[in-house]
Amino acid sequence: MSGISFATIAWGFAGGVVPTFFWLWVWLRNDHKPEPRGLVTLAFIGGAIVVPLIIPLQQVIYHWIGHHTNSMVLIAAVEECAKFLMIALVIFPTRFIDEPIDYGVYLVTGALGFAALENMLFLLNPLQDGNIALTLAVGNLRFLGATVVHSVSAAIVGISLGIVFYKGTFFKIFYSLVGIACATALHALFNFFIMKNTDIAIITTISILWVVGIFVTFAFQKLSQLYTPHRY
Numbered sequence: 001m002s003g004i005s006f007a008t009i010a011w012g013f014a015g016g017v018v019p020t021f022f023w024l025w026v027w028l029r030n031d032h033k034p035e036p037r038g039l040v041t042l043a044f045i046g047g048a049i050v051v052p053l054i055i056p057l058q059q060v061i062y063h064w065i066g067h068h069t070n071s072m073v074l075i076a077a078v079e080e081c082a083k084f085l086m087i088a089l090v091i092f093p094t095r096f097i098d099e100p101i102d103y104g105v106y107l108v109t110g111a112l113g114f115a116a117l118e119n120m121l122f123l124l125n126p127l128q129d130g131n132i133a134l135t136l137a138v139g140n141l142r143f144l145g146a147t148v149v150h151s152v153s154a155a156i157v158g159i160s161l162g163i164v165f166y167k168g169t170f171f172k173i174f175y176s177l178v179g180i181a182c183a184t185a186l187h188a189l190f191n192f193f194i195m196k197n198t199d200i201a202i203i204t205t206i207s208i209l210w211v212v213g214i215f216v217t218f219a220f221q222k223l224s225q226l227y228t229p230h231r232y
Helices: 006-016 020-028 037-065 069-090 101-128 132-163 169-194 199-226
Strands: none
Touching: 006 101, 006 132, 020 101, 020 132, 037 069, 037 101, 069 101, 069 132, 069 169, 101 132, 101 199, 132 169, 132 199, 169 199
């Protein structure tokens, strides 16, 4: 991607990053006690930083395994674990994780930061080639598919941790592992069917993803309603 113009980067940012702010609003509006903007921004940037860190690992996986089912699962697991670890290391130790929904809020924010930079990178090549039709197609697919799977997967992990908010460390570790496993399975299935690159597969996959997303969003909302926030 050498020699990419500033205009291309700017349009890539507009098409890849800006739309994720809509999904960020969709998820964060469930939090009745808004989080500090600085910490939310840090989570978003932290998620974006994960992208260049795992790209070399993804290339190694494709080199040794190829574009097979096993590589789809492994790459999904790497992404979900990396996103989780970034937020767990940077955000979880702070005093602002003071109610069950907070895990999900910050994990989803980090996942959307990841999706934002990933979307931008996917858009740079068609933008550089001046292929407007492909740029719009990729942008729409990322907005309706990849960005949603990243946020929904993160929400699943956040819900798992929120359920055991008042439990001990063992339960939190166990439930986080269960959540990551479920998130990885959803992400891997999405990758597998999207890679088929047929209209039927893409439409079916996105439709199923949105159905799952609706249930996860409902659970996310219930999590914020069932527990009384700690006010300090």
